[in-house]
Amino acid sequence: MAQLFDFEKPIVELVQKISELKKFSAEKDIDLSQEVSTLEKKVSRLKKEIYGNLEPWQKVQIARHSERPNFYDYAPLLFEDFIELKGDRLFADDRSIAGGIALFHGIAVTVIAQVKGKDTKENIKRNFGMPHPEGYRKAVRLMDQAEKFGRPILTFIDTPGAACDLGAEERGQGEAIARCLLAMAGYRVPVISTVIGEGGSGGALALGVGNVVLMLENSFYSVIAPESCASILWKDTSKAKEAAAALKFTAQDLLRLGVADEIVREPLGGAHNNLHQTAEELSQVISKYLVRLRSETPESLREKRYQKLRSIGVYQDKDQDKFALDLTKGLD
Amino acid sequence: MAQLFDFEKPIVELVQKISELKKFSAEKDIDLSQEVSTLEKKVSRLKKEIYGNLEPWQKVQIARHSERPNFYDYAPLLFEDFIELKGDRLFADDRSIAGGIALFHGIAVTVIAQVKGKDTKENIKRNFGMPHPEGYRKAVRLMDQAEKFGRPILTFIDTPGAACDLGAEERGQGEAIARCLLAMAGYRVPVISTVIGEGGSGGALALGVGNVVLMLENSFYSVIAPESCASILWKDTSKAKEAAAALKFTAQDLLRLGVADEIVREPLGGAHNNLHQTAEELSQVISKYLVRLRSETPESLREKRYQKLRSIGVYQDKDQDKFALDLTKGLD
Amino acid sequence: MFKDIFRKTKYVTIQSAPSQKRSPSEPSPQEPPVISKRELPDGLWVKCPKCGEVLFTKNIEENARVCTTCEYHFRISARARLKLLVDENSFEEWDSEMISEDPMEFPGYKDKLLEAQEKSEMMEGVLTGRAAIEGVPVVLAFNEANFMMGSMGSVVGEKIVRAIERAIDLRLPVVIFSTSGGARMQEGILSLYQMAKTSAALGRLADEHLLYISVLTDPTFGGVTASYASLGDILIAEPNALIGFTGPRVIKQTMRQELPVGAQTAEFNQEHGLIDLIVERTQMRSALARLLLYHQEGAQYGATV
Amino acid sequence: MFKDIFRKTKYVTIQSAPSQKRSPSEPSPQEPPVISKRELPDGLWVKCPKCGEVLFTKNIEENARVCTTCEYHFRISARARLKLLVDENSFEEWDSEMISEDPMEFPGYKDKLLEAQEKSEMMEGVLTGRAAIEGVPVVLAFNEANFMMGSMGSVVGEKIVRAIERAIDLRLPVVIFSTSGGARMQEGILSLYQMAKTSAALGRLADEHLLYISVLTDPTFGGVTASYASLGDILIAEPNALIGFTGPRVIKQTMRQELPVGAQTAEFNQEHGLIDLIVERTQMRSALARLLLYHQEGAQYGATV
């Protein structure tokens, strides 16, 4: 494993110990199998303890892991066929968003996915997974076709946020994201949005208006990057860990808050430890929801998606009865 | 008059003669009123003769006259109010196409117009009236709103052609024009397109898909600029005059060919000789057609516009009966 | 007669040329307004940050908080704007008693809310209701910059959605004046989804062929630019207003990119095709009245509702 | 099982990197094809203009007129393309007897038409009909470069519109292969309006939620780019095809602007977001078959037709 986090060190140290013990046992021809077995059980316990109780900041680290699978890793495992379609027909093809038509469990679907690079070169090509307006406009173009031809839409969210540079401002980043939100809210086809890594702010939300929102176990989905939050709250980006806790953005938080519908299990330690297993989990959970959604009518899909959005928010309304009066008055 | 054409010289010379005669008559105190009167009648005859029998190339010269009124000259005379709305919401505001909401004879309409500059500085700003893709995309954006809110659309055509530079190619000039054509063909509101000066090729046609196509008397509307045509036909751009005759692109030609519905009269010698008179003619003719079109149903407006386009074209079909068979066969 | 028509000609005063470029770094959307609502009434004098002129506070207040010398547009509260805009006694406020909870138990949020209520004299960061502008009935919403920089949490989102839904019931057009730093961090993902919620409601309004005019005022950024503020059939901005997705300071920090002078101004946005109209505050009432009027007819052609 | 699914994975061969830049000035759309249909069968050998390799004509013909060394795509006639694409004996040609008049009495047009008919062995510049591709029924149209550079006059426009209208009647998808210098000058304004006519017909096809795939081949310019060729739900281009609105020579003459190397290639267009897919000729049949198949389902959700 190329990238190792502090919280994983006890596990790695124990695994090393076992390895040394085995070597010693073999060299000296001493039977230590019982000790090894005890230690291996301990490793297993330790893994469950550590990975099962990750703090928000630790999940952020896993979600951002340099070897975390991206959309292109999952695509050949999730789909029987995938034909990538490019471009917004206006300005450019944005490589931080991939889109196209795929065959998923025998069903033709439209797929839209944010894609981070795996190395510096690829990250430059994909702008570190931060889409420009042309990326969101490509997404809307392809999703509009899904609506036209009655194809379900699967989106995969994995971005630190929308691009924040002069070009993005010049070409209307705000407008591009807003149009994505408006468009997704209106579709009469099933829409399933899955956060597979980072879900960074408005740039992530732009693909997040699903009938169903799924989250990989170690993904997060936040109104603001923890570093930026720490910078605003405590004028100290190094307090990102505290901010991560305050923001309540883990998959588990979002399930509790009613924003996420289900958490997709990852292998212990994260998706990068077993791509195939993660892909299979993803495939099964998405398929389950797709079957459910396909049994609904187009109007019901739109209406329920609206009602889901409509219900998000927590507030006190001291004056709930007043509007009935207002409206009557307004209608005269 | 700043710009004088060769074919106008006999008139100007005669007018000068009369002026000299009058001066001479006054200085010498000799009565030459009868001679002056005769000459003035002759001027009048000459004007009708010359301006009434302009060759295609002469009309091109008038249509391109540096003082020919542009859309911004007509706007305050045609409309009680005009609120210009800018931008394609994607990339830029193209100043070679103006658009907005106007009040025309008390009716709210959407207006889209190509605008050439009156001097070099303005021409640079307006790219000599040659729109980029963002201009056509602005037009579609504003016309889509006309459709949404049930407003009639008035377009005014005045362009040497669409912009032909690297930027136009990069941003999809072809796509932008094609979308304009597709959009205009589908609207269920009245669409009246008026050629007020040059109607240059696809860049002009993009705004020309009206239920009614009107042309100012000295405007032209052509598949290709006469200079380019001459260059292809005879490898000699100086033969533009001959090309102009071959292309049959005057208002009178287009009326005969069934593309134009009516010719709007200009003052003798061209619109630049009397802006107010031209505006009043325009106002009356457009209003006449608008009243007619507003009495039709939305579906009929769309259907008739389609049938109008559908009927344009001249060909021989030796095999007209064959399709009935084909179709039957196809349906089994 | 033809001539009579000409006399009626009125044009919107459009400041289309970006003649007065403004440095993107000062003032930025994260900073407090140049002169806050609380400061202005207390001082007798105020210095215009654009032309430098020292002005009578009273005179500016009387001139819609626009500099009497250079037409610099000072920030203005939601209620003051409302007063400039609507017919007398025509405003009926909606949902005035809605207040925020602290669903994330976010550090310091409760105190911030109390502070904001005191500073803005409002219960939350948006004022909604119905009114008439020169006789034309309309549903209105105004962000309040003095309430946590106009940020959008659950209450702001919900109030805007309710206003839009009522506009659909009443078959009225909607005008929203935005001024906001973006989504409200303290309500986490709930704030983020208010962007989707308000956009979805505007989609329903559009399906009903009802007009939505979005007026962007200084400053409009982040999650508000990326939702309801950008979705108007017509987008109007006030002169010199800073409008964008990412604030200039964040762009500088993140991308090490210094924005050119004049970037993110209303004029910059218009040049880049993102704004229909720039309208001075003193002309806003007239411009809106005309646009609303010209949309009253409608629905005669086109897809019938 | 999950594993089984993987084996079926097939990807379209997409040549997305513009690795082989082509000079925009040579060959240009106004020029005759590098090797015309008539030249190729006569010569025993041909030199590839891209890699310089001298090749057996027969081998190229057998390889879909694609260079066996560097995959350079030579131009190909409408009928040869048809043969590569559709299921055997499935093609039914439409309107094959339509021919052009000379409505403008344009100098030399009648001779040009006769010449073109002889050169292309077609009555006019487009071949239309219905067929099946890997069993999926489809309406097809192919421009013919050897007929006056695939230019669009009344017949080309009318035949394409008829094909689209019949597709609507038959509820079939449409695939059009474009190659054209643009609108046909010799029929004046009638040619120009074929752009509007074909676009309008495609609007009706779209209203019916029927798929339209546009395949752009070398060269596609002018009035064809600015009408039906750009209006596909899916735009496919062949590698290295030159595609644009204005030809490079005209841009150079008019604007005194020399286009950069590689401008207006399929790859350039894809980078600028204008093309969905670049598909090699030998993969075209399979790519179209899959796309057509995946659109057969449809209409289960979304606006029902």
Ligand SMILES: [Zn+2]
């Ligand atoms: Zn001032």
Ligand SMILES: [Zn+2]
């Ligand atoms: Zn070769």
